[in-house]
Amino acid sequence: MLINMKLLMSIxxxxxxxxxxxxxxxxxxxxxMPLKSKALPAVSGAQTSIASVKGDKGTLVVFWxxxxxxxxxxxxxxxxxxxxxxxxxIGVIAxxxxxxxxxxxxxxxxxxxxxxxxxxxxxxxxxPGSEVALAFGAKRTPQAFxxxxxxxxxxxxxxxxxxxxxxxxGAAYLTDALDALLAGTEIAMTxxxxxxxxxxxx
Amino acid sequence: xxxxxTSHHLALALTGLLLSGCAAKSPDNNALAPESxxxxxxxxxISSRKGQVVIVNFWATWCMPxxxxxxxxxxxxxxxxxxxxxxxxxxxxxxPDMPQVIDFLKENGVPWESYIxxxxxxxxxxxxxxxxxxxxxxxxxxxxxxxxRAFWEGITSFDELEASVTAILES
Numbered sequence: 001m002l003i004n005m006k007l008l009m010s011i012x013x014x015x016x017x018x019x020x021x022x023x024x025x026x027x028x029x030x031x032x033m034p035l036k037s038k039a040l041p042a043v044s045g046a047q048t049s050i051a052s053v054k055g056d057k058g059t060l061v062v063f064w065x066x067x068x069x070x071x072x073x074x075x076x077x078x079x080x081x082x083x084x085x086x087x088x089x090i091g092v093i094a095x096x097x098x099x100x101x102x103x104x105x106x107x108x109x110x111x112x113x114x115x116x117x118x119x120x121x122x123x124x125x126x127x128p129g130s131e132v133a134l135a136f137g138a139k140r141t142p143q144a145f146x147x148x149x150x151x152x153x154x155x156x157x158x159x160x161x162x163x164x165x166x167x168x169x170g171a172a173y174l175t176d177a178l179d180a181l182l183a184g185t186e187i188a189m190t191x192x193x194x195x196x197x198x199x200x201x202x
Numbered sequence: 203x204x205x206x207x208t209s210h211h212l213a214l215a216l217t218g219l220l221l222s223g224c225a226a227k228s229p230d231n232n233a234l235a236p237e238s239x240x241x242x243x244x245x246x247x248i249s250s251r252k253g254q255v256v257i258v259n260f261w262a263t264w265c266m267p268x269x270x271x272x273x274x275x276x277x278x279x280x281x282x283x284x285x286x287x288x289x290x291x292x293x294x295x296x297x298p299d300m301p302q303v304i305d306f307l308k309e310n311g312v313p314w315e316s317y318i319x320x321x322x323x324x325x326x327x328x329x330x331x332x333x334x335x336x337x338x339x340x341x342x343x344x345x346x347x348x349x350x351r352a353f354w355e356g357i358t359s360f361d362e363l364e365a366s367v368t369a370i371l372e373s
Contacts, residue, residue: 026335069264139335139355158336161322164296173324193327195294198267198337198356 026137033151034135040125057089063138064094068197092122097133098200140196157192236318256344267357268339274360291316
């Protein structure tokens with residue numbers, strides 16, 4: 001863990017002093033979905049890939065975990081959003097890239113409890129080696145990546161502008177992007193940011 | 203803001219002198235409510251500290267790694283103050299969480315002024331640095347000329363902070 005953190009620090013240090021570093025770059029809009037066929041252990045006990053949840057209209061991949069209070073604040077919003085858009089042709093999957101050895105609350109057993117407690121209607125998978133997170137260039141939880149039907153990235157970023165309080169959402173970035181995707185119109189904001197938890201890379 | 207910080211130091215020192223002789227200063231007496239800052243305010247604040255190496259640490263009360271590393275940053279700020287290093291804490295909590303922010307600053311005995319961000323998160327993060335994802339904790343280190351020399355997301359130890367800042371101090 002310490003080595004990974006030091007590596008990340010040196011990478012970002014380099015990013016400031018020596019230009020962009022490809023390994024940690026977040027996927028750009030228009031990029032193809034990486035590692036979509038990789039088998040990932042799911043809370044169901046099965047192996048699930050991102051491709052297997054692909055919807056007719058698109059796929060939403062959300063980096064998620066058990067140990068981030070900001071994820072906790074989005075539990076209800078995530079469940080409601082998934083229910084609303086799965087029925088409209090959007091596949092949904094939550095990926096936990098955190099190091100479960102260093103953070104036991106992110107273990108598969110705990111993930112199963114979390115999925116059951118909140119009634120997830122979507123697969124919740126772990127990400128051995130944090131390989132999917134690295135391939136996506138994901139940096140934090142929660143962080144959403146929305147792909148169109150051709151598996152091309154059309155939105156990346158936050159759910160909305162009010163992590164602390166669902167009642168005070170002013171800009172619903174992700175649902176706006178989903179609605180635009182389904183309507184076949186231009187997505188107004190394709191990349192957004194929000195405060196969140198660092199990914200505890202394995 | 204920097205001038206006010208110096209005044210706070212003086213006031214605290216005088217208070218400490220008045221109370222000295224019987225007990226060490228209580229951290230509670232040193233804590234200051236954070237000042238609200240927009241992105242522009244913060245940039246001006248960093249700029250006003252030219253001549254110092256400035257470490258800006260973004261944190262939140264809900265962020266466990268932030269809470270874990272925080273005491274090391276406080277200790278670092280105290281130990282490196284006479285080498286021309288300022289540690290600037292910026293809470294990313296929301297206004298209703300201000301009591302918890304103040305409690306945490308008190309618990310950690312932060313003896314200098316700190317800040318709490320205002321404005322839309324997305325705009326604040328994107329404006330502050332294009333490569334910052336918004337993940338917390340996040341730390342930015344500026345040299346004496348006010349140029350950004352390093353930033354990272356994630357937890358830092360005292361030793362790692364020392365290695366990073368010493369390289370900048372000696373460059």
